[in-house]
Amino acid sequence: MSSVRGLHTDILVIGGGAAGMAAAAGAAAAGASVLLADERPVLGGVLPQCIHQGFGLGYYNQDLTGPEYCAREEARFLASGASYLPSARVTELRPDRTALLSSPEGLCECSFDQCVLATGCRERPLSSLGVAGTRPSGIYTAGEAQELLNLGHYDIGSRVVILGSGDIGQIMARRLVLTGRTVVAMAEIKGSLGGMKRNHEECIRAYHIPVIFHATVTAVHGYPALTAVTLHHLDTGADETVPCDTLITALGLIPETSLAEPLRSGDGYPAWLHLCGNADHIHEIVDSVTTEALRLGRSLVKSH
Ligand SMILES: Cc1cc2nc3c(=O)[nH]c(=O)nc-3n(C[C@H](O)[C@H](O)[C@H](O)COP(=O)(O)OP(=O)(O)OC[C@H]3O[C@@H](n4cnc5c(N)ncnc54)[C@H](O)[C@@H]3O)c2cc1C
Incomplete structure (x- = not known):
C-alpha cells in the first residue's frame, strides 16, 4: 500500500511570497479551489527579511516595510478561502498535472487542473x-x-x-x-x-x-x-x-524555474503552467509583482 497521501485542487500555487499569495487570493476569490504550498514555515517569501521601507508606494500608496507589506498580503490571502500548506516543498512537477510535495507530515501527491509557479529567484x-x-x-x-x-x-x-x-x-x-x-x-x-x-x-x-x-x-x-x-x-x-x-x-538574480524546466518543449511550457513574480522575470519592486499575480489568479478562473 502506498504511504503517499493524495489531494486534488483546481489550482496549485507553488511559493507563498508576494506573487504566490496574490495569485492564490485572486483565484480563490473568483471561486476556484486553491492550494498554496511553500517550503518555508511562514508566508511572505523574501518580504519578512526586508525590514527596510520602500514597499507598497505604487500599490498601497504608502511607504511600508517588507513585513508590513507582507501582513497586508497575508490578510487578503487568508480571507480569500485558499488553502495553505506551510513547510511543504514541491519536489517534482509532472506532465500528467500532478506534483509531489514533501512536508513534515510526509509525502503528498497533488493533482490539479492549473499550476502557478511563484518560486521567486536565486542569487548568483x-x-x-x-x-x-x-x-x-x-x-x-x-x-x-x-x-x-x-x-x-x-x-x-x-x-x-x-x-x-x-x-x-x-x-x-x-x-x-x-x-x-x-x-x-x-x-x-x-x-x-x-x-x-x-x-x-x-x-x-x-x-x-x-x-x-x-x-x-x-x-x-x-x-x-x-x-x-x-x-x-x-x-x-x-x-x-x-x-x-x-x-x-x-x-x-536568476528566476527560479527548475521545477518547470523538465516540462519545457519547443512550444514552451504546457498551457496549464503559469509563471509569475520573480520566477517569471525579476521585478525591482513588489507592487508590480502583486498587480500581475492578482490579475493572473483571476484570469485562471475565467479560463477554467
Ligand atoms: C533584498 C531585497 C530588497 C527588496 N527591496 C524592495 C523594496 O524596497 N521595494 C520593493 O517594492 N521591492 C523590493 N524588493 C523586491 C520584491 O520584494 C520582490 O520582487 C518580491 O517580494 C518577490 O516576490 P516573489 O513571490 O516573486 O518571490 P519570493 O518572495 O522569493 O517568494 C518565493 C517563495 O517560493 C518558495 N519556494 C521556492 N521554491 C519552492 C518549492 N519548490 N516548493 C515550495 N516553495 C518554494 C520560497 O521559499 C519563497 O517563499 C526587494 C527584494 C529583495 C530580495
Whole structure:
C-alpha cells in the first residue's frame, strides 16, 4: 500500500511570497479551489527579511516595510478561502498535472487542473565567477546575509567587502553600517552603480559607502575563516589585498524555474503552467509583482 497521501485542487500555487499569495487570493476569490504550498514555515517569501521601507508606494500608496507589506498580503490571502500548506516543498512537477510535495507530515501527491509557479529567484553565487583561493566561512550572498542578520540576528562579521552593486547589496551596505559594521569597500566591475536610483541616494551616498568602480574580487584568503580578498583593479591592472572578515556578493538574480524546466518543449511550457513574480522575470519592486499575480489568479478562473 502506498504511504503517499493524495489531494486534488483546481489550482496549485507553488511559493507563498508576494506573487504566490496574490495569485492564490485572486483565484480563490473568483471561486476556484486553491492550494498554496511553500517550503518555508511562514508566508511572505523574501518580504519578512526586508525590514527596510520602500514597499507598497505604487500599490498601497504608502511607504511600508517588507513585513508590513507582507501582513497586508497575508490578510487578503487568508480571507480569500485558499488553502495553505506551510513547510511543504514541491519536489517534482509532472506532465500528467500532478506534483509531489514533501512536508513534515510526509509525502503528498497533488493533482490539479492549473499550476502557478511563484518560486521567486536565486542569487548568483561567488562560485559563478572564477575566484581563486580557499573556501572559508564568512562568504554570503546578499540575501543570505540579510536573512541571517535581520531574522536570525546572527553576527556575520564586522569588516565587510561587498562584491557587486545590485539593490540587495546596496540595501545591505546601509544595514551593515546601521548595525555598527564597517563596509570596507563595495567593488563594482562596471563604471556605474547597479540597481535603483533611490538606493544610490538612500543607501550609498547617505551612508558614505566607498564604492570602487572597475574592480572585482579575484581571490579569497584565509581558512577556516576569511581574512582578506584580492581586489583586482581593471583600469590599472593592479591587485590589492583588502583585509576583511566577511564577503557579501550582490551579483544578480536568476528566476527560479527548475521545477518547470523538465516540462519545457519547443512550444514552451504546457498551457496549464503559469509563471509569475520573480520566477517569471525579476521585478525591482513588489507592487508590480502583486498587480500581475492578482490579475493572473483571476484570469485562471475565467479560463477554467
Ligand atoms: C533584498 C531585497 C530588497 C527588496 N527591496 C524592495 C523594496 O524596497 N521595494 C520593493 O517594492 N521591492 C523590493 N524588493 C523586491 C520584491 O520584494 C520582490 O520582487 C518580491 O517580494 C518577490 O516576490 P516573489 O513571490 O516573486 O518571490 P519570493 O518572495 O522569493 O517568494 C518565493 C517563495 O517560493 C518558495 N519556494 C521556492 N521554491 C519552492 C518549492 N519548490 N516548493 C515550495 N516553495 C518554494 C520560497 O521559499 C519563497 O517563499 C526587494 C527584494 C529583495 C530580495
